[in-house]
Amino acid sequence: MTATDISVLNSALERLNADESVLRLSETEAEARSGYQPTADDSEPERMIMNMGPQHPSTHGVLRLVLELEGETIRRSKPVIGYLHTGMEKTGENLTYLQGPTNVTRMDYVSPLFTELAFSMATEALLGIEVPERGQWIRMLMTEVNRISSHLLFLATNGMDLGAVGMMIYGWREREETLRFLEAVTGLRMNHNYIRPGGVAADLPGGWEDELTALIDVIPGRLEEFDLLMTGQPIWRGRLQGVGVITAEEAISLGTTGPILRSTGFAWDLRREQPYLYYDQMDFDVIVGTFGDCYDRYAIRLQEIRESIRIIRQIMERMPEGDYKVQDKKVTPPPRARIDESMEALIHHFKIYTEGYKVPEGEVYVAVESPRGELGCYMVSDGEGKPYRMHIREPSFVNLQTLPHLMKDSFLADTVAIISSVDPIMGGVDR
Amino acid sequence: MADDEVTTADESDDEAAPEEASPEEAAPEAAVAEEPEVAEEPEPAPAPPEVEKLHGVPVSYSRGQTVLHPSREEYADLVGTLRDQGYWMCIDLCGVDYLTANAQRTLPATVSPERFEVVVGLLNMTERSRLRIRVQVPAADPTVPTISKIHPGAENPEREAYDLFGIRFDGHPDLTRILMPDDWEGHPLRKDYSVGSIPVQFKEAPTVR
Numbered sequence: 027m028t029a030t031d032i033s034v035l036n037s038a039l040e041r042l043n044a045d046e047s048v049l050r051l052s053e054t055e056a057e058a059r060s061g062y063q064p065t066a067d068d069s070e071p072e073r074m075i076m077n078m079g080p081q082h083p084s085t086h087g088v089l090r091l092v093l094e095l096e097g098e099t100i101r102r103s104k105p106v107i108g109y110l111h112t113g114m115e116k117t118g119e120n121l122t123y124l125q126g127p128t129n130v131t132r133m134d135y136v137s138p139l140f141t142e143l144a145f146s147m148a149t150e151a152l153l154g155i156e157v158p159e160r161g162q163w164i165r166m167l168m169t170e171v172n173r174i175s176s177h178l179l180f181l182a183t184n185g186m187d188l189g190a191v192g193m194m195i196y197g198w199r200e201r202e203e204t205l206r207f208l209e210a211v212t213g214l215r216m217n218h219n220y221i222r223p224g225g226v227a228a229d230l231p232g233g234w235e236d237e238l239t240a241l242i243d244v245i246p247g248r249l250e251e252f253d254l255l256m257t258g259q260p261i262w263r264g265r266l267q268g269v270g271v272i273t274a275e276e277a278i279s280l281g282t283t284g285p286i287l288r289s290t291g292f293a294w295d296l297r298r299e300q301p302y303l304y305y306d307q308m309d310f311d312v313i314v315g316t317f318g319d320c321y322d323r324y325a326i327r328l329q330e331i332r333e334s335i336r337i338i339r340q341i342m343e344r345m346p347e348g349d350y351k352v353q354d355k356k357v358t359p360p361p362r363a364r365i366d367e368s369m370e371a372l373i374h375h376f377k378i379y380t381e382g383y384k385v386p387e388g389e390v391y392v393a394v395e396s397p398r399g400e401l402g403c404y405m406v407s408d409g410e411g412k413p414y415r416m417h418i419r420e421p422s423f424v425n426l427q428t429l430p431h432l433m434k435d436s437f438l439a440d441t442v443a444i445i446s447s448v449d450p451i452m453g454g455v456d457r
Numbered sequence: 458m459a460d461d462e463v464t465t466a467d468e469s470d471d472e473a474a475p476e477e478a479s480p481e482e483a484a485p486e487a488a489v490a491e492e493p494e495v496a497e498e499p500e501p502a503p504a505p506p507e508v509e510k511l512h513g514v515p516v517s518y519s520r521g522q523t524v525l526h527p528s529r530e531e532y533a534d535l536v537g538t539l540r541d542q543g544y545w546m547c548i549d550l551c552g553v554d555y556l557t558a559n560a561q562r563t564l565p566a567t568v569s570p571e572r573f574e575v576v577v578g579l580l581n582m583t584e585r586s587r588l589r590i591r592v593q594v595p596a597a598d599p600t601v602p603t604i605s606k607i608h609p610g611a612e613n614p615e616r617e618a619y620d621l622f623g624i625r626f627d628g629h630p631d632l633t634r635i636l637m638p639d640d641w642e643g644h645p646l647r648k649d650y651s652v653g654s655i656p657v658q659f660k661e662a663p664t665v666r
Binding site for chain 2: 032
């Protein structure tokens with residue numbers, strides 16, 4: 027870990043403010059000016075504004091980049107987002123706390139459990155309730171499995187973007203196996219709505235250990251195949267090494283977290299630095315890079331899958347018995363079986379699912395480490411049954427700001443590698 | 458309510474592990490309506506005066522988290538000073554519109570509530586601590602100075618707050634809409650922006666031919 031001091035940070039800030047890598051053009055201006063920019067005299071080379079996306083196979087959904095090119099070199103650029111904006115923060119203000127996870131899980135659809143976790147932890151902090159131990163361990167287990175599936179998706183798309191098309195099939199296959207476990211537990215491959223305020227929606231199903239053991243026994247071998255396929259290959263290295271370089275100080279100034287920050291050698295992982303759940307009892311390594319380039323970011327994510335498997339093995343050993351959700355009747359609806367027997371339970375169930383429960387007024391910010399960096403939830407309650415304001419700090423949204431700096435003075439052919447290494451999920455970016 | 462059952466019966470869960478009858482089943486919880494207790498953490502030096510100050514501005518504590526309440530004039534300078542003191546990263550910035558809030562906000566006595574708030578999260582990476590800044594922004598003049606010169610990472614969150622709340626950030630290099638289309642009218646996350654049954658605005662789709 028580099029000892030960053032304020033003078034280095036200040037010079038990085040000056041550099042960021044001075045280097046003009048961000049193209050200051052609005053959407054409409056960019057449209058109007060796209061094409062060659064004739065210069066007044068011939069002293070300066072011609073520059074061209076080019077739109078890449080939003081419909082482009084390598085923009086991971088609907089990211090649009092406005093690039094200012096000089097020949098084949100990118101001088102300035104700007105990510106244009108919002109094509110997937112559906113106002114989920116506004117929607118969240120109109121849903122009860124119990125319905126909330128259904129909404130937030132659709133933000134970052136590749137790692138949905140993390141958003142649910144941040145939302146639930148914020149609600150619990152406002153309520154002042156403590157989730158039972160087993161509930162917390164299940165949360166930890168499920169989010170680590172989700173981290174694996176998210177990183178596998180990265181490996182697949184990263185390979186595909188760089189021409190290792192076989193990798194797309196392999197990454198997708200492994201991810202599907204991981205999602206099968208998530209489906210066995212939550213009932214859905216994605217958009218689980220599994221982690222809810224007060225605990226989790228259901229206990230782990232019978233035989234989950236066998237299923238999970240089979241999964242985490244098979245993945246390490248596959249990772250070695252990926253290593254063979256990509257890590258050591260000269261073409262792969264040539265495409266990624268030294269491309270899209272960022273320093274730790276620049277990353278900090280840009281608010282970047284997750285693998286991008288760690289690729290610079292700065293070991294910042296909330297699971298270690300500000301442990302939540304029971305991560306303080308887990309034995310795992312925070313993977314860091316050295317050069318802050320695309321290759322480091324690739325290698326970090328590959329290695330983090332191995333660390334997640336290490337964590338999962340420890341969780342499986344120590345999974346306690348007990349309740350998986352809090353037994354506070356203000357928050358938890360009665361068990362389904364009770365509804366057939368007791369009218370009070372029926373009324374109780376009905377009230378919780380229609381009105382929801384009231385949450386004491388206050389505001390809180392809770393953060394977890396998602397596969398893409400710090401995922402936070404800022405929640406304001408005014409004492410009613412719905413959040414007054416629910417803001418999700420999406421790592422993809424913030425990390426996207428590094429793109430112009432990563433791409434400055436690099437070749438157009440490298441944009442795809444760079445976008446891919448930032449690993450933005452547009453559902454999370456646009457919310 | 459007499460339902461004190463703690464079993465995990467779930468109708469869809471046929472193959473669940475054989476459940477032992479919960480030993481705590483018979484324990485009737487009398488305290489159903491237990492007041493949720495706030496997880497209090499030791500606050501750093503609770504000072505006796507009525508308006509406690511930290512870093513020269515009024516401070517309050519919310520669920521164990523430290524919240525600073527600078528005025529609009531103090532705000533940018535405060536963020537700059539804090540950056541020099543180790544709060545290197547601006548982790549989050551968002552707006553809040555308190556137009557229809559039912560409850561009174563708990564603010565330090567010297568801070569008068571306004572309609573909008575800009576909420577900034579700062580992260581100290583050596584001490585591993587966090588600070589939150591809440592700036593009151595009046596509805597008549599929703600303007601605050603930008604901090605994107607100090608934290609370039611605040612640039613897009615500020616654009617988002619402008620887009621969704623109409624809060625203007627003085628000195629911002631590129632204060633344009635970010636999530637909504639350029640020609641959108643209104644600021645959707647404001648509380649007086651109605652939900653549903655609004656005419657859908659799309660950009661005038663230009664014909665290709």
